[in-house]
Amino acid sequence: MREAYHDQLGQLAGQLADMCAMAGDAMERATAALLGADLALAEQVIGDDVKIDDVRAGIEEQAYALLALQAPVATDLRIVLAVIHAAESVERMGDLALHVAKAARRRHPNHVLADTVQPYFAEMGRIAVELAREATDIIRTQDVARARSLEDADDAMDDLHRHLFTVIMDKDWAHGVPSAVDTTLLGRFYERFADHAVSVAKRTVFVVTGRMPGYGGSEES
Secondary structure (H helix, E strand, O other), X not given: OHHHHHHHHHHHHHHHHHHHHHHHHHHHHHHHHHHHOOHHHHXXXXXXXXXXXXXXXXXXXXXXXXXXXXXXXXXXXXXHHHXXXXXXXXHHHHHHHHXXXXXXXXXXXXXXXXXXOHHHHHHHHHHHHHHHHHHHHHHHHOOHHHHHHHHHHHHHHHHHHHHHHHHXXXXXXXXXXXXXXXXXXXXHHHHHHHHXXXXXXXXXXXXXXXXXXXXXXXXOO
């Protein structure tokens, strides 16, 4: 019975890692759709979002069953609670990729972004996907040192996000208010995606050490 129980705990963590990988793939495709005005790719991200939601629903169902039937304590309890909270963050990561894809679809066949900000979003997309993939590996390995190192990559995302406001507010901005609004919203989506990836890493630190580290983004959506 105990072996089966620990197998269930391992399956929970494995499903969370798979879900995080799905969110990273979604943001990679959404960014490509955004930069390339690729309607087919945007539609793929939009259609696949339900798969991420379904994985979260399955994780929560199994986690609550373990709480009810096994009454886990100590590290086992931390695993179950961390997975529940992290699955919420990962679902939000998927939703943020969805928002990016919907923006690309809404403006198609035109590009959403002005040429002057496209390089910034290419880099923000790269960082976002890198964070999601790193978080995926951290879930699988429970590597606390790697989890704590995500703060540096998140700082790079925050720097890019702040710089976007400088570009938009510059007197030479010639792309109009609608473009500035789109750029602002999309920048926020990438910044929040990164924050949620860091939050997932923090949950891994909590599982291993029993303490929540005080770094990274807030929990707001």
